[in-house]
């Protein structure tokens with residue numbers, strides 16, 4: 001399974017940015033728009049384009065990232081005090097555009113897990129990125145480690161030639177990626193899509209020219225089944241005939257169970273499944289990165 005990786009170098013580089021817009025998306029997510037003159041050159045490949053985001057700790061003006069270390073930045077960052085070094089997290093480019101004034105803007109949709117009480121995020125644990133996003137204001141500074149060319153290794157959605165239909169599953173953390181993938185699909189591509197969100201208000205209208213059947217699964221409407229909603233829905237589904245390509249992302253345990261179902265019960269070719277744990281219950285992204293570096297992460301089934 002793909003996990004939060006140790007970021008590679010080219011065609012990626014660091015971009016200084018600041019928040020230029022904040023817009024709530026339903027109850028459990030917020031869209032933060034990054035901009036600023038030093039974001040010029042950022043070049044998203046669309047679809048599920050991932051990048052690394054560095055955030056300051058409370059009380060810091062800007063995240064501390066050893067950009068001057070060049071290709072050794074990651075090794076240097078790891079030696080820094082975790083309480084001081086920039087908080088590094090993985091996110092998806094929801095959209096990129098050039099403004100009328102010629103500057104680059106990048107939208108990122110953040111799940112606000114555990115930052116609110118009395119709504120669908122209240123039962124989840126929080127983390128520094130969710131807390132930062134919940135309190136973000138125009139002018140707040142961040143650093144993006146992002147692509148400098150649209151053709152880059154941070155885009156994973158790559159259906160092979162001969163694919164006849166596409167299966168997508170996501171929770172709210174992978175909703176931005178699924179939204180980007182749906183926008184990219186050629187007209188009339190057959191797609192079956194399951195998206196799990198905390199609250200009915202989190203349901204979005206997603207643009208696509210594909211022949212997409214989108215099923216929204218709402219966790220707050222199903223308090224007892226909230227760990228198996230997507231798996232149960234996919235298990236119960238009648239899937240189209242033809243050669244599939246599956247893209248699965250979200251909580252690691254759910255992603256593994258879905259992949260096992262598709263391979264074991266549905267006969268999907270393993271090579272035709274792109275599956276990524278976007279987060280793991282009970283582990284911070286720092287812990288996942290350390291596991292990836294030391295090779296102690298959970299083995300692939």
Ligand SMILES: Cc1cc2nc3c(=O)[nH]c(=O)nc-3n(C[C@H](O)[C@H](O)[C@H](O)COP(=O)(O)OP(=O)(O)OC[C@H]3O[C@@H](n4cnc5c(N)ncnc54)[C@H](O)[C@@H]3O)c2cc1C
Pocket residue numbers: 003004050089090091092093108109110111112113114124125126127128129130131172173174176177276277278279280281282283284285286
């Ligand atoms: C390639 C990739 C792309 C991603 N894109 C996005 C994106 O566009 N938008 C987005 O919101 N997230 C995205 N994520 C997921 C995001 O990186 C994680 O949710 C991350 O853990 C958030 O950092 P944090 O500081 O808030 O929490 P952490 O400090 O990492 O974790 C703290 C605690 O919160 C738990 N936790 C983490 N995320 C959730 C959650 N969603 N619900 C409930 N509990 C959680 C952890 O298990 C842990 O117990 C992506 C991940 C990857 C690998």
